[in-house]
Amino acid sequence: MAENKWGMIVDIDKCIGCQACVVACQSENNIPINEEGHFNQRRAIEWIRIERYWEGEFPNVRARFVPVFCQQCDDAPCEPVCPVYATYHNSEGLNVQVYNRCIGTRFCANNCPYQARFFNFWEPEWPESLKNQLNPDVTVRSRGIMEKCTFCIQRIRRSTREAAKDGQEVEDGDRGMSPACVNACPTHALTFGNLDDSDSAISKQSKEELKQPAGSRPGGRGYHMLEHLGTHPNVVYLKKVDKTAEEHEVHG
Amino acid sequence: MQEHVQLSQKKINDDLLAGVLGMPKWWLGAVGFLLLVIATGIGAYGYEINKGLGVTGLNRPVLWGFYITNFVFWIGISHAGIMISAILRLTQAEWRRPVTRVAEVMTIFSLMAALSNIMFHVGRPWRLFWVYPYDFSRGLFMNIRSPFVWDPSAVMTYLIGSTLFVYVALIPDIAVVRDRATGKFAPKIYGMLCLGWRGTPRQWKLQAIAGILLSALVLPVFVSVHSIVSWDFAVAIGVEGWHSTIFAPYFIIGAIHSGVSAVAMIMALAMWMWKLDNYLRPDHFDAIGRLLIVVATTWFFFFFVEWIFALYTLESPELALRELQVFQAPYMWLFLAFLLTSFFIPVPMWLFKSVRRSPGLMFLSTILVNIGMWLERFLIIIPGLARRQPLQFDWGSYHPSIVEILVVAETFAFVALGMLLFSKFFPIIPIFDMKEGMQVREEIKIGRRIVPASIRETP
Numbered sequence: 001m002a003e004n005k006w007g008m009i010v011d012i013d014k015c016i017g018c019q020a021c022v023v024a025c026q027s028e029n030n031i032p033i034n035e036e037g038h039f040n041q042r043r044a045i046e047w048i049r050i051e052r053y054w055e056g057e058f059p060n061v062r063a064r065f066v067p068v069f070c071q072q073c074d075d076a077p078c079e080p081v082c083p084v085y086a087t088y089h090n091s092e093g094l095n096v097q098v099y100n101r102c103i104g105t106r107f108c109a110n111n112c113p114y115q116a117r118f119f120n121f122w123e124p125e126w127p128e129s130l131k132n133q134l135n136p137d138v139t140v141r142s143r144g145i146m147e148k149c150t151f152c153i154q155r156i157r158r159s160t161r162e163a164a165k166d167g168q169e170v171e172d173g174d175r176g177m178s179p180a181c182v183n184a185c186p187t188h189a190l191t192f193g194n195l196d197d198s199d200s201a202i203s204k205q206s207k208e209e210l211k212q213p214a215g216s217r218p219g220g221r222g223y224h225m226l227e228h229l230g231t232h233p234n235v236v237y238l239k240k241v242d243k244t245a246e247e248h249e250v251h252g
Numbered sequence: 253m254q255e256h257v258q259l260s261q262k263k264i265n266d267d268l269l270a271g272v273l274g275m276p277k278w279w280l281g282a283v284g285f286l287l288l289v290i291a292t293g294i295g296a297y298g299y300e301i302n303k304g305l306g307v308t309g310l311n312r313p314v315l316w317g318f319y320i321t322n323f324v325f326w327i328g329i330s331h332a333g334i335m336i337s338a339i340l341r342l343t344q345a346e347w348r349r350p351v352t353r354v355a356e357v358m359t360i361f362s363l364m365a366a367l368s369n370i371m372f373h374v375g376r377p378w379r380l381f382w383v384y385p386y387d388f389s390r391g392l393f394m395n396i397r398s399p400f401v402w403d404p405s406a407v408m409t410y411l412i413g414s415t416l417f418v419y420v421a422l423i424p425d426i427a428v429v430r431d432r433a434t435g436k437f438a439p440k441i442y443g444m445l446c447l448g449w450r451g452t453p454r455q456w457k458l459q460a461i462a463g464i465l466l467s468a469l470v471l472p473v474f475v476s477v478h479s480i481v482s483w484d485f486a487v488a489i490g491v492e493g494w495h496s497t498i499f500a501p502y503f504i505i506g507a508i509h510s511g512v513s514a515v516a517m518i519m520a521l522a523m524w525m526w527k528l529d530n531y532l533r534p535d536h537f538d539a540i541g542r543l544l545i546v547v548a549t550t551w552f553f554f555f556f557v558e559w560i561f562a563l564y565t566l567e568s569p570e571l572a573l574r575e576l577q578v579f580q581a582p583y584m585w586l587f588l589a590f591l592l593t594s595f596f597i598p599v600p601m602w603l604f605k606s607v608r609r610s611p612g613l614m615f616l617s618t619i620l621v622n623i624g625m626w627l628e629r630f631l632i633i634i635p636g637l638a639r640r641q642p643l644q645f646d647w648g649s650y651h652p653s654i655v656e657i658l659v660v661a662e663t664f665a666f667v668a669l670g671m672l673l674f675s676k677f678f679p680i681i682p683i684f685d686m687k688e689g690m691q692v693r694e695e696i697k698i699g700r701r702i703v704p705a706s707i708r709e710t711p
Contacts, residue, residue, distance in 0.1 A: 104375015
């Protein structure tokens with residue numbers, strides 16, 4: 001079986017801030033319903049969140065949307081600080097959270113520069129009508145432990161298992177394997193796949209987009225979020241194509 | 253120097269055992285009040301366990317709050333014990349004699365309070381023992397790269413070391429109590445506790461060797477404990493204002509600052525409560541005041557250097573954090589209060605001899621220092637978390653809830669109760685050490701006056 005290193009590409013140019021990924025994630029991963037109160041307490045749990053920034057002065061105001069979720073860093077700051085190995089790196093490049101080990105020191109969340117980790121301040125609750133829609137493949141987390149984006153590891157596991165049953169390998173771009181957010185995105189801003197497979201769409205695209213400018217050839221749009229911290233994330237962001245900003249850059 | 257008060261051996265025994273053998277009127281009332289505060293705190297903690305950490309004021313950017321602040325504070329207070337008893341013993345500072353036990357006992361109880369704060373802090377305290385190499389049934393050793401594994405081992409080493417230290421120094425005094433205790437159980441219990449002490453030369457020799465050995469062995473802990481506590485913050489690359497390489501020495505000197513101040517505070521309290529005016533003389537407050545000037549100034553130097561390090565980088569997240577600390581309410585007011593209480597009010601006060609020799613003023617100024625040092629830890633921990641990183645979307649703030657305030661009050665009551673109980677059942681001033689000090693004291697003549705030269709022990 002080939003090596004797997006799961007990664008994602010986020011094209012900010014395509015993101016319209018519709019929050020479909022957020023909703024898909026909530027229902028796939030048994031995340032409790034975030035009510036207004038949870039947001040006011042700043043204790044809402046959103047494994048993927050759309051950060052919205054306003055740019056410019058009125059009337060030339062533009063919204064910028066940045067989907068932020070766990071970057072599955074190769075050198076994850078959250079991993080060395082956990083005293084009980086509740087978070088560790090698995091062989092497929094994923095940063096895994098083991099709920100049963102977690103004692104809730106919240107050190108990992110402090111150390112995560114992307115703020116992608118969430119603490120269960122309360123026992124999770126669902127309205128009676130939603131109890132039957134909980135995903136049986138995902139643990140319901142109790143209060144007092146951390147959780148975060150898993151790249152929908154249950155879907156990856158299911159797909160690889162079923163492919164192995166037929167003696168095959170998972171197809172690139174298999175919708176059954178892609179995380180819920182990727183499937184839900186109406187503008188295909190999110191791409192998921194195997195970075196170690198040189199034939200996969202994501203590895204080709206990330207290689208192309210991460211190229212530095214050389215000579216007259218312009219560089220790609222790709223970058224890693226907070227690159228200077230040296231966390232080596234497995235998520236590549238693609239810059240927004242912004243004509244006015246480019247002009248501004250040239251003239252300013 | 254203070255005029256020498258000559259006390260007979262019997263007078264010393266009677267004075268120092270008055271609390272142990274008798275029962276002052278205020279004692280039961282004070283214990284009752286502290287128990288009430290502790291019961292309220294435990295009730296609040298039970299509520300927190302039952303409902304989850306949602307009952308605290310913590311939220312997503314600010315995931316560490318009052319409990320960790322309080323943890324660092326109590327670890328800081330605990331540094332008094334080592335500073336006073338080990339370092340002053342090894343450097344033969346004579347004035348330490350009546351103070352050592354107060355400092356050491358405070359070390360023990362404040363370490364317990366610090367450990368309990370970690371228990372309040374974590375999400376699932378019933379699994380907290382997993383940070384110790386204990387639960388091998390899971391086939392999983394703890395992650396030794398995490399400062400939260402270093403912390404408990406350092407704190408437990410310190411706790412065991414200083415408990416032994418106190419106990420070894422206590423044995424001859426327990427024997428004195430045993431000989432004088434009346435009633436059915438008291439002589440038996442004290443008899444068991446003093447391990448058959450008869451005061452033979454061999455026993456004295458062993459006791460002295462054990463004391464010196466323990467104070468030397470516990471010295472490395474002096475450096476390690478608070479360094480490790482500072483690394484809880486210094487290893488966090490994700491938080492501006494935390495990942496500073498100067499944190500280890502800065503935290504240690506801050507710990508000594510708050511710890512020695514707390515000793516002066518407890519000394520004044522013990523003097524008033526147990527009427528120890530003949531033993532805790534203005535001399536002692538004077539000496540501790542001078543020590544505090546040195547410690548506070550060194551601490552302030554480190555504080556200054558830490559700021560210079562931060563500003564020198566000219567990184568915008570770091571600058572934004574410092575701006576938040578200094579110019580934005582409510583941190584602005586806390587920062588002002590912190591500067592005034594931890595340095596700018598007490599240190600000029602201590603420069604005056606009349607202040608240093610007055611227990612009341614020393615009590616007030618050292619309380620100020622401890623308020624300031626508590627605020628210092630708060631100001632390091634909270635603003636750093638509230639303004640994390642360039643992702644401004646998730647900036648936040650923090651207000652403690654009533655549960656957290658009650659639980660924090662509980663830790664203060666716990667330490668106070670511990671000190672009160674200890675000083676009721678054991679002599680809080682080491683009797684044998686006092687008498688030993690009298691043996692080595694020399695009188696020297698300066699001009700017309702004869703003053704005690706109680707500076708150095710005879711080698």
